[in-house]
Amino acid sequence: xxxxxxxxxxxxxxxxxxxxxxxxxxxxxxxxxxxxxxxxxxxxxxxxxxxxxxxxxxxxxxxxxxxxxxxxxxxxxxxxxxxxxxxxxxxxxxxxxxxxxxxxxxxxxxxxxxxxxxxxxxxxxxxxxxxxxxxxxxxxxxxxxxxxxxxxxxxxxxxxxxxxxxxxxxxxxxxxxxxxxxxxxxxxxxxxxxxxxxxxxxxxxxxxxxxxxxxxxxxxxxxxxxxxxxxxxxxxxxxxxxxxxxxxxxxxxxxxxxxxxxxxxxxxxxxxxxxxxxxxxxxxxxxxxxxxxxxxxxxxxxxxxxxxxxxxxxxxxxxxxxxxxxxxxxxxxxxxxxxxxxxxxxxxxxxxxxxxxxxxxxxxxxxxxxxxx
Ligand code: MUC
Ligand code: MG
Numbered sequence: 001x002x003x004x005x006x007x008x009x010x011x012x013x014x015x016x017x018x019x020x021x022x023x024x025x026x027x028x029x030x031x032x033x034x035x036x037x038x039x040x041x042x043x044x045x046x047x048x049x050x051x052x053x054x055x056x057x058x059x060x061x062x063x064x065x066x067x068x069x070x071x072x073x074x075x076x077x078x079x080x081x082x083x084x085x086x087x088x089x090x091x092x093x094x095x096x097x098x099x100x101x102x103x104x105x106x107x108x109x110x111x112x113x114x115x116x117x118x119x120x121x122x123x124x125x126x127x128x129x130x131x132x133x134x135x136x137x138x139x140x141x142x143x144x145x146x147x148x149x150x151x152x153x154x155x156x157x158x159x160x161x162x163x164x165x166x167x168x169x170x171x172x173x174x175x176x177x178x179x180x181x182x183x184x185x186x187x188x189x190x191x192x193x194x195x196x197x198x199x200x201x202x203x204x205x206x207x208x209x210x211x212x213x214x215x216x217x218x219x220x221x222x223x224x225x226x227x228x229x230x231x232x233x234x235x236x237x238x239x240x241x242x243x244x245x246x247x248x249x250x251x252x253x254x255x256x257x258x259x260x261x262x263x264x265x266x267x268x269x270x271x272x273x274x275x276x277x278x279x280x281x282x283x284x285x286x287x288x289x290x291x292x293x294x295x296x297x298x299x300x301x302x303x304x305x306x307x308x309x310x311x312x313x314x315x316x317x318x319x320x321x322x323x324x325x326x327x328x329x330x331x332x333x334x335x336x337x338x339x340x341x342x343x344x345x346x347x348x349x350x351x352x353x354x355x356x357x358x359x360x361x362x363x364x365x366x367x368x369x370x371x372x373x
Contacts, residue, residue: 003083004043004119006090009076009111012036013064013372016305016334023145025171025200027055032334033064034305035104036367037071039111041084047115048362050307051107052275052330059302060276062103074098075108085119087112091279102253102278103302109279110311110358117357124314124358128280131317135349136299137325139165139196140332145172147181151188158192163348165194167224167327171202178202179211183218196222201250203227205234209241216244222324224271225249235266245269247298247324253277258286262293269324271300272316275308280315287319299326306331306339309350310358317352326350338366 014034022029033056037049057063062070078097082090090112094105113124125131140163142150150168157163168185170178178199186195197220203211208226215223222245227234229250239246248267252258253276261267270290277283290297299316301309309330316322328350331343340361344351353359 003085004041004045006039006079006082006084007042008040009071009079010038010040011068011071013068014305014338014367014370015372016336016370018333019335020144022141022333023143023172024054024169025202027058028145028172029055029303032303032305033372034308035064035067035071035107036307036338037107037111039084039108039115041115043119045115045119047111047113047118047357048307048360049107049109049111049114050304050311051103052302052304052308053103054303060103062101067101067104070101070104075104079108084112084115087116091281103275105278106274106280107308109281110274110307113280113311114357121356123352123354123356124280124311125317125352128284128315128318131314131352132320133317133322133352135351136313136316136322136328137165138329138345138348138350139163139167139325139327140329141167141169141198141327142185143169147184150185154185154189154193158189161347162345164192165196165325167196167198169198169200171200175203175207175211179214182215182220186218186220194221196220196224198224198249199226201225201228205231205237208238212238212242212244216242220244222247222269225251232261232264232266235261236264239265239268245296247271249300252286255282255285255289258289262289262295267295269296269298271298273300273302274312274315275302275304280311283315284318291321296323297321298324299328301327301330303330303333305334306337306343307358307360310343310353310360313350313352314358336366336370338363338370
């Protein structure tokens with residue numbers, strides 16, 4: 001039997017402006033940059049993938065520009081000529097030859113799954129065993145950098161019935177100011193919305209103790225990555241000290257991280273991200289570790305565009321219990337898109353496309369318009 005081979009891979013960076021400034025502890029975004037991967041196979045099937053990080057090198061070790069160089073120099077020569085249908089064999093070869101680079105690996109795996117789904121006429125979630133949800137709950141992140149603007153944004157989205165959970169980014173202001181900012185938003189929204197806080201590692205453990213106490217007293221529902229990602233024991237101590245759930249995000253990347261954290265209960269919730277884990281299969285293995293340890297699941301994002309967001313959604317839709325919902329709002333933060341049919345975000349949920357593969361079609365004109373020259 002002959003198998004379709006990987007014949008050619010094209011890559012480019014797409015820059016898309018955000019609808020407003022997005023303040024995180026380590027950067028302020030006014031655009032996001034996406035590495036788009038187009039994988040062409042000998043049976044005429046094309047798979048698309050996306051490798052996205054936040055703010056160049058401010059969030060992780062892979063910048064969009066480095067991903068392009070690494071793809072063209074190291075990844076693509078290894079991939080050309082391989083059987084496109086054996087995704088495990090391909091990913092194992094990448095793992096053996098290329099250390100780290102999980103976001104780039106995730107983009108390649110997404111393209112392979114998209115191609116395989118199109119080839120077999122089934123969706124990516126079907127390839128992964130079947131979706132258990134037709135749509136996923138999606139929260140919105142308030143990060144304009146201004147308390148009044150954040151409240152107005154949340155009020156508008158509640159009135160439009162678009163979101164009922166809001167994540168607030170802190171860590172870019174002084175500690176006291178951050179806590180005042182969160183409490184003011186929670187007071188304004190009251191019982192109409194859940195409010196979670198993402199500190200993005202900005203506090204040390206002692207500071208975290210002081211401020212999490214205040215946030216807990218003011219009805220905040222979840223605290224994400226309050227301290228440095230390396231401080232696993234600190235995360236465990238905070239999880240034990242407070243009733244408000246603590247979520248591991250940056251701390252929890254590899255399967256080993258997930259296992260180590262689960263053993264010491266470093267976090268009572270895990271933020272799953274296909275980019276952090278190096279792909280869809282790995283993120284589901286992280287979810288299995290969490291499930292086995294009675295740790296809650298949250299469908300996270302690296303603020304991917306539509307391709308990465310839908311790849312994540314296919315993976316997350318196969319999980320029985322995503323008790324903390326998702327933050328798959330990346331495309332809503334952008335002024336435009338490079339896919340033909342916009343994603344369906346009605347009623348605060350993201351519908352999982354049912355077409356073959358990811359169920360998306362590239363808009364070549366838009367791709368050319370936003371492609372970095
Ligand atoms: C993060 O750290 O969770 C997710 C939502 C958002 O606004 O930023 C990301 C990254
Ligand atoms: Mg986070």
